Amino acid sequence: MNDFSNALSTAFALVTSLDRDLFEIVGLSLEISLTAVLVATIIGLPAGAALALSRFPGRRPLIIVLNALMGLPPVVVGLVIYLLLSRSGPLGSYGLLFTPTAMVIAQSVLVTPIIAALARQTVADLHEEYDEHLRAIGSGPLQRMATLLWDGRFRLLTAILAGFGRAIAEVGAVLIVGGNILHSTRVMTTTIALETSKGNLAIALGLGLILVTLAVSVNAAAMLLGETAHRRYG
Amino acid sequence: MNDFSNALSTAFALVTSLDRDLFEIVGLSLEISLTAVLVATIIGLPAGAALALSRFPGRRPLIIVLNALMGLPPVVVGLVIYLLLSRSGPLGSYGLLFTPTAMVIAQSVLVTPIIAALARQTVADLHEEYDEHLRAIGSGPLQRMATLLWDGRFRLLTAILAGFGRAIAEVGAVLIVGGNILHSTRVMTTTIALETSKGNLAIALGLGLILVTLAVSVNAAAMLLGETAHRRYG
Amino acid sequence: MAADTTDTNGLLPMVVDAVSYRAGDQALIDHVSFRLEDSRRTVILGPNGAGKSVLLRLCHGLLAPSAGAITWGGSTPAATMKRRGLVFQRPVMLRRSVAANIEHVLKTQGIGRDRRRGLVSAALDQAGLKSLAHRQARTLSGGEQQRLAIARAWLLEPAVVLLDEPTANLDPGATRAVEELIIRLGATGAKILMTTHDIAQARRLAEEVMFLHHGRLLEHRPAVEFFAGPRDPDAADFIAGQLIN
Amino acid sequence: MAADTTDTNGLLPMVVDAVSYRAGDQALIDHVSFRLEDSRRTVILGPNGAGKSVLLRLCHGLLAPSAGAITWGGSTPAATMKRRGLVFQRPVMLRRSVAANIEHVLKTQGIGRDRRRGLVSAALDQAGLKSLAHRQARTLSGGEQQRLAIARAWLLEPAVVLLDEPTANLDPGATRAVEELIIRLGATGAKILMTTHDIAQARRLAEEVMFLHHGRLLEHRPAVEFFAGPRDPDAADFIAGQLIN
Amino acid sequence: LPALAAAESITVASTTSTENSGLFEYLLPKFQADTGIEVRVVAVGTGQAIRVAKNGDADVLFVHHRPSEDAFVAAGYGVKRFAVMHNDFVIVGPASDPAGIKGGDDAAQALAAIASSKSLFASRGDDSGTHKKELSLWQTAGVDPAASGTSWYRETGSGMGATLNTASGMNAYALTDRATWIRFGNKGELVILAQGDPVLFNPYGVILISPERHPHVRADAGQAFIDWLVSPPGQTLIGDYRIDGEPAFFPDAIETPPTE
């Protein structure tokens, strides 16, 4: 398969050529996915924790739906957001369609259930251990949530990284709401899809290689940061 | 947005029309994704557990890479498998390209890292508690893995469901290796992508609705099964 | 010591009225009724599995009775929780440093940073954990964990303290120190409700004894009377160190 | 009792040679050396945080010494692990039923289903947990958990049993039963190495005492001599129930 | 995130084939140099492109399906259709040519031969302009390829590039537009086997979205783009565009002699 070796040398050539377009695309990919993961974390962690801690009628169905939403099809998310942001949609006046903001929104919608569902499980596990103590000292619901999220922060990292993985690899939704516009909303995955459709498989694979390398770097950075903090602050 | 209400009535009409094509597509989607998740579980759970339990040089980088592989871009996975299975590829003689088997392979590749990475975290958490006891009774590596996977089986369900979510929602890889061939490799997500490209947004959304409903059903079934077993066998 | 509703912060009398607690088809606590009127030190005795820990949890409001009612000075256990301290038989250690474990309780109670610092350092001193302040609480030895748990419960000088086997893992010196602390606290008017397996400790500390067996309250009497001659034959066997069924 | 290397399955003499265990810059076990030659009952005494639990873990091979070496009859602790039983101060309960917790140990040792059934039922009987066989182990009371842990360690009648505060949560009757069991086991030639905070228990059980303080082994003598008059002033304070530093 | 709208920028909804041909990458910088207007291209399926335009999410529509274009204007979504250029469709297939259509210039006949030899054929099956053209060719050939029992006819339900990837993977025949084909990098054993039939003519039109219907449409800049495309310089540029040395598009708006 000369395609594979081609891919490798293509990836290498792409990176060493210091291609400005490539940097733009890589930068935008990171910017969008990291922002989306940030948003999803801010929403998903408390939501997952709340679901793990509270007892209310309809909680179990809600957990089932939340778990199911991890399988939200990107294309459908893209479509719904497209219809919402479209000029003839309810939020059309903001002119967000085909902008990076729209892509952040789409990825956030996709990733929030993933982070929330995994956080729910993680917090529930820790809660099993902490529950009685926290109740005994009269800890309120919000305080309990804060304690569990804080003490579980290193475990929650895996959930957040799962969300990041989904975001950075996602193509269906960002293609629809971003439009894959050159110099504007073109990210790594949409470029890979484009090159694939052009039959430029080596370039597509090369870009894929760069994308995976990127994902590895972000993961490594997150884990190293987490561990340094773990060691320093216990 | 009449598109949304259209989508709802379209979904309803599609289901009530008992359309044979729809059943074929839904059935194939489920068959492929459930098979892929089964394969990924059989590989991913022990792999994740092994990574949580064993200590060897290069283990930490491996964990980082595994976490990063949760962000494997489907299109790239699709491409690689396409090149491997293509007639001119190394595995071309099996004639698997554009068959459901190829799609199962692609989804398994995508989902295994997800299940393995999440399983690693879950098993590591439980291990923290069990470690000393298991070592004290002289439990070997395989026995330890078995004990932890068994005692953690209800928590691992969330990891498996995350994998299922990814599989059933995935379109990039199955499109390339399956070819979205009518009556042969057409699944729900590829149909949604097709209807979207035709501009039939209501149908696409309707199918999306059915897909999400399907995902909810599978999740509900898995959780109910898990809980019944939990209650019966503790 | 006489009833002193001022010192016990309006939490007394504590009334347990026909309380049962069921898990599945089994009654772990079986129709138990009693009143605690005053701040005497009450010790719950009973064999393993008698229901002592379950009863303490019910009293604190961590479990809700399957039948019957519990009130502290007329209020529910949950409403008065913050005014009581509880030490579990198997204390929970947060994944934080020793000092942070103590500070967490204070934060929960909404105490400001400045006051917290002083209180944490005083509690560490008293528990003899000063040198371990920055250690991960989960790496503490068995006795150190129990000391930390007691320090956490003591922290705000609650009007009522519930203790479940507080000295099971303490060395003789620390046991003596905790016993002295319990007596001192009781003397200031706080109510002590505790369990212990150590008959000698019960003799030293109890002013009032409750004997629990199979989830039923079989005796509830002044300690002097109880130790002089329990009415219940099981209780007699128990304090004689016999296995009872 | 004389040295009996047959009964102790070739595990004796056990030699601890200049062992230190460090966490960070702190020596939790500090240059400790001793030999256990025979199957007398050895009791490790010492205040909270002395390093007793760490020492037992080192002996069993759960921790590796930072310096020095430990051997059991010439073999490493890890290689001989299955021939010893260990009871933790805070026992780990698998998320399984009581019976399954016991059976798990047997499965680990590769014992067939038929033999397992009999052993499990005998162990449940002895621990007084028969009626709780199908209960989730994690819902057991403190004392019941400790009984289960002891039953698990006893199961295959190991040649050496290490026990860390085995009766801390047991009621007087159960404590007596465990003490009798320990004496019975010792009499059959098994080696007992245990810790306790209960001085009275130490007096009843110990044939040999090791006094540990700040990770250092300060005394290692026959029990009669030790209790008659410890040489170390801290040890004297300790058995007198004083706080020591 | 940075505000992206440059002072003057328009959005053009177009099809993947146009984008994949590389034409826009070639034309747009020149247009921007001439006018200062930045053009943002959203390249999607023909159906979706029209949908995007109808919703007012683009300023200009640039597609190749004449009936849809006329309907778009007739319904008042667009101002006026301008003919820009055309290219043509070709039939590609494995070099071994099991159906024996090589060198033919009758498209319908070629398809009939494929059908009678039951050689694999990859159809886009996505209601695109290309797909509709293919269906009309089958009709002319008197074959109903979608009839049950035809295992040689594979509907991929995908865009042009994906369909070509599939065809290349299974060594199937396919109908494709020339521009996409020339640019396509995964040809494998596929080559052009039949071309030149006048029915394979493939015209492109460009339409300004009606500012009356969508007031936010940048009508002036959009019209400037259209005017530029159909102007002599624009048409000359289109005619000069080469992929691998081959002309891909033929200007339609004015008579421009090929520069060869």
Ligand SMILES: Nc1ncnc2c1ncn2[C@@H]1O[C@H](COP(=O)(O)OP(=O)(O)OP(=O)(O)O)[C@@H](O)[C@H]1O
């Ligand atoms: N959640 C539960 N489900 C079922 N049984 C339970 C549960 N919690 C406790 N039990 C049982 O209830 C009985 C009383 O438990 P409890 O912990 O109160 O005993 P205890 O008197 O504190 O014993 P110990 O002296 O051993 O600590 C025990 O047999 C225990 O196994």
Ligand SMILES: Nc1ncnc2c1ncn2[C@@H]1O[C@H](COP(=O)(O)OP(=O)(O)OP(=O)(O)O)[C@@H](O)[C@H]1O
């Ligand atoms: N992983 C660790 N890191 C740092 N310090 C530790 C660690 N494990 C134990 N220690 C400390 O080592 C000392 C000895 O611990 P150990 O558990 O052996 O005490 P012990 O003698 O068993 O006390 P106790 O009677 O309270 O059970 C304690 O001060 C404890 O906090």
Ligand SMILES: [Mg+2]
């Ligand atoms: Mg108890």
Ligand SMILES: [Mg+2]
């Ligand atoms: Mg200890």
